[in-house]
Every structure is written in structure tokens, then in C-alpha cells.
Amino acid sequence: MADLLSILSTASTSLSAQRAVLATAGHNIDNANTPGYSRQIASLEAVTPAEQVNGAYIGRGAALTTVTQARDRFLEAQIPRALGDAGFSSAQSGALQAFHGLDVTDSGGLDSAISGFYSGLRALAQNPGDSSLRASFLGAAQTLARTFNSTASAVESARSGLDAKASGLTDQIDTEAQAVAELNVQIRQARASGAEPNDLLDLRQQHLDELAELAGTTTVPTSEGDVNVTLPGGLALVAGGRAGSLSTTPDGSGHLAVQVTLPGGGLTTLSSSALGGSLGGTLAARDGALKTAGDQLDQFAFDLASAVNVVHQAGYGTDGSHGLDLFTVGATSSGAASQLAVAITDSAQLATAGVGGGRGDATNANLLLETEMQGLGTSGKDVQSTLSAIVSQFGSSTASAKAFADQDGAIKTHLTGLRDSYSGVSIDEEMITMQQAQRGYEAIAKVMQTADKMLETLLNLR
């Protein structure tokens, strides 16, 4: 028969179990706002084996068995991809939206500079002998060249800014990768004691989420309980307790390439497409739409300047000059927009006249005007349509990136919302659990009080 002292002992164990429930609820409440925290559940069990008394089993109270985390592995498996995609498209979209060199409301843009050039030429063609109109047109040509320069410079500046951002991101990625590797070691050590290190697991998951968002990494759990991390191209970034690192190096085109030092050693240069997350999106913007816009501007500047130069060379200035270029542009389109300059400094050298024409002859000025409507060498479209196509193409890339960013952001929000719903802390629930533990604790104390009184009764027998 269960003796009174064993009842006290059983109650003591049960009180301890209720304290654990209360402590877990308190821990949950403490971390209700901690990012990445998964609520913990203290599981109680009846103590076995029960005591056998005269063929009957009398229970021995309750004890804490485990404290587990509420985590949905299926949901969590989808989150790194969603975070990586959202990081990629958000970074790409942000970078493209931050570039304003081709804005349509910018009065100092290419469209107004080209319009100014041809408007000045039209005024000059009406009265080519007028020195003020010649000076004005020369100024418009210089403005056109400078606008090409500044637009190309804006593109290059945006791309260089993205280099700096990529460099900063590699540092962040290294920090996160190192943290995951260290946590792999700590978790392995903690598990050796037999218990689940829930808070360390949460912390590692948080760093894995950061890595996924920054670099589009995927995670591979191992049988030892470690988590290995791989980059989108398949190269390892974290292997057990060892972390690789990313770095940047000049790529020969004036920009930076990303290299990875593998956890086991060895340096590999990564292509932009082998990276995901914010880093991949940043490089995609730099080497995608912005580079395309820069190349198209170069080609546009080269083709326009070449077309104008061919006609200009055939004409005559009021000072008799002949065979001169109006614009200085390189032999190829490479860097043409940034290098474009006006080749002449004296407006008398503007070749407005045809062969044998007088000072007021606008034969060649009218031919120069025709370059506005003629198809350019590469695009085959006229000046207006060529610029329009460049602007529209950049706009399409930006709009597409923004649409992907919105879509990927919505998926990320949905999945992380579901995770928060499943793993997050509900203060309502925890308060109820606390009440439950408190009531249990009070009742068990009552059992102890009763057993104590019964002992007292026994001890007071005379």
C-alpha cells in the first residue's frame, strides 16, 4: 500500500513537472517577439512503473519527459527557396527602380537633348549664315554629347554602386555562414547530452533563413544533425563545422566578380547566374537590364554620331572647311556614349553648305536633318524610335522585375505567415497554459497538505 511518505515524494515530482510547464510557457512568452523563435511545448507523462499494491496499480504522479518545438518541416522546407527568390527579385527590382537616367519626366534627358540638337539644326537650316544660329546649334550638339556622357555615366555609376552593394553582401553572407558552421558544432555537442537544444536550433534556422535570403542557398541536413549549405550553383558554402567564404575580385571589365573559397579549400569564381538571393539579384540587375541599357546607349551614340559625321564630312563650312567630323566617337561602339564629344570648336566649321554653296546655302544642313528620320546602322530604326525602344526595353525589365518582386514577396509573406501561425507564440495560449500549470500546482500542493495532515494524525496517535 502506498505510504504517505511516497505520496509526498510523488507530489514533489509532480510539482516539479508543473513548474517545468510554467517555465516553458514563461520562456515562450519571453520570446513571443523573438524573430525565428519556435514555441516550445513541455510534455508531461505519468511516471512509470506504477506501484503495485495488492494487485492494483497506484500511480506515481507526473514528470516532465521532453520539451519539444512546434515546427512544420514540410512548411520549413519551402521557405528557403521562397526567401531566396524574394531576396533576388526584390534586390533586382530595387536596383532597377533606383536608376533614373532614362526617366521620362526628366527635362534634361536624352529625348530633350536630341530634340534640341535637331531643333537647332532646323533653325540653322532656315538661315545657315546667321552666326548666332550657328553658335546655338554648336551648343546644342555639345549638349547632346554631354547628355549622352551623363546618361552613360549614370548607368555606370549605378552599376558601380551595385558592385559596392555586392561586396557588402558577401561580407554579410560570410558572417551568416560562419554562424551556421559554429552552431552546427554547438548543436552537435549539445545533443551529446541527449536533449534537443531548441534555442540553438532556432538560432541556426534564423541564420539559415538569412543566408537563403542573401545568397539563395539551400540546406541539406545530415545524419549527424548538422546542416550543410550550398550555393545555387551547387558549390558548398557550409560543410558541417566548416564555413566557406565569398569575396569579390575585379573581373576585367571594371566591375567585380564573386569568388567562393570552399569550406575544404580552393577558390572558384562564380558566374552571376550561379548566385541567388539578394546577391544574385544585385548582380542580375548590374549585368542584366543596366548593362543592356548601357550597351544600347553606346550603340545608339555610335550609330547616330557616325550617321551625322558621314553627312557632315560631305558638306562645307562658311569658312570653306570640308571633310570634318561633327562628333568625336571611337572606332567601335564600346564606350561611345561616355566618350562622345563635339569635334569642332568654331561654328564656322559647321558644314551646312553643299558643294560650291554660299554662306546661306543649307543643302548639307537639310541632309543632316534627314539623319533624324533615317534608320540607324544597328537598330534600323530612326532616332526617335531607337531611343523609344531603349527606354521601353529598360522599362519592361524594371516592370518585370517589380512584378516578380511582388509575387515572390507575396509567397514569402504567405509561407512565413504560415510558419508564424504554426510555430509562433500565442500569448492567449501561454496564459491559459500558465493558469493550467498554476491550478495543477495548487492542487498538488493540496495533496501534499492532505498527506501531511494524515501523517500528523498518525504521529499524534496515543
Add this chain to the structure above:
Amino acid sequence: MRVTDRLVFENATRNTARAREAAQQAQQAASTGVRVEHPGDDPAAAGLIDAHRMSSARFTAISSAAGAASDEIAAADSALDGVSTALSRARELAVQLANSTYSADQRQNGADEVDGLLKQIVSSLGARVGSRYIFGGTEDDAPPFQYDPATGNATYVGAHDAREVEIAPGVTQQANVRADVAVAGYGGGTDVLATLQTLRTALRSNDVSAVQATLDGLQAGIEQVATARAQAGVSMNAFDAAKSAARVASDEDEVSAGKLGDIDLADAAIQLQATQTALQASYAATAQSFRLSILDYLK
């Protein structure tokens, strides 16, 4: 769905931020009146806006050049009117003084008047618009007729060509009156000034038959100038029409660019109100959801 506190607060943060962003965008659109700023706002419209603006600027420039050309031709026509009047007076004198009843002295006086008319014509044909001599063809930086005070004769020293000005993209129209043709008789016509000089000489020498011989030349000269004025009228009409058409085309392009890039103000005002109302509702709902807590009920 299990509702957790982090979920509640993150949803509140996200939803109020979204409502605030929508209100901010509506406010930005309403205050600037601009719908498309970045090419990504509407890629197709962005390209078209640039195209319309460039086209508008092109037509504005064509309109301006056509207007300037029209002004020059109007000035030329006015000068030719003076030439025509002078030639008519010279022919009157020739008809009158070809009559044998007039004396040598009277013919001397006539010669003086013809000399004055000659100078008047040369002066008229030296007309300038701005810094340009409008009757010299492409040689427009010097007077087209050179008057020699010693001989009292004038000769054409300008260019023998036409000046062309664009009236539409790729289309040009003659923008000058060919004084070398209309007055100097280049290309087989009558040299009006030479005829006047002949008349003056005939009057001074009291040579009636020589005076009579100039009558046909003077008549041909008058008709030549009239023909030039008619051609000037045609050109002026072409430039005036081009100016108006280009102005209309420019305005249409501006309107098209505006339609693509600007907001509808009424729509913007409604959108602003709607987003602000949504923001207020979001704030109210969020604040309300924070008020309810089990902590207020547990004792």
C-alpha cells in the same frame, strides 16, 4: 488558422505599411499630376511619351523655321511691290517721253527720275531680315546688287540658286525669291535694271526711238516681277500652311504625351480619398485588435 501574437503584429505592420504606401503614391500622383515617371511605371507608355515629345519638338522647330521663312518671303514681297511700282512708273515715263512733243529738257528730267527709280529698286532689293540679305540667294551676307556711283549702273552679284526650307519631315519648299531671275533676268529673262539703265541713257541722249525700244523690256520686267511675286505668294502660303500644320501636329503630340504620362485629376482625387480612407480604416482596425487581450480578463 492559429493566430499568434507575432503573426498579428507582423500583419498589422505589413497591412498598415501597404495602406500607407498606397496613400503616399496617390498623394504623390495627385500633387505632381504625373502617372509615368520611371520607365518601369508603364514601359510602353514611357517609350511612346519620349517619341511624342521628340515629335512635338520636331514639329515646333518646323513651325518656327516655316514661320521665319514666311516672314522673309513677306518682306521680299513687300520689297518687290516697291520694285513693281517703280517699274510701272518707269514705263509711264517711257510711254510719255517717247512722244516727240516732249523737249530734250523734259527728257533730261525724266532721265533723272529714272535714275532715282533705279536707286530705289536697288535699295529695295537690298532688303534684310535680321542679318540676311534676302535677295542674294545663298550669298546672303552682302547686298545682292552692287551699285556703281561712277556709272550709275547696278549689277547682280548674288548667287544663282534657291534656298530650301523644310515644311514637313523630309519635305522642303523654296524659301527665297530669285532676284537673279526676276530682276537680273538670269536664265533667259529680261534684265530689268539694264533696261532701266538703257532708258535712262536714251532719255539723257534725247533719243526717242531708243526710249520707245525700252517699252517691251519694261513690260516684260513688270511681268517678271509679277510672276516672282506670285511664286512668292505660293511659297508664303506653303510656309504658312506648314507652320499651322506643324503647330497642330506639335500640339497633338503634346496632348498624346500628356494622355499617356499624366494622371486624370478627377480620378487622382478619388483615388487619394479612397486610399486615405483605407489608411484610416487600417489604423482603426489595427488599434482595435490590440485592445483585446486575455490579460485584461485574467485575475
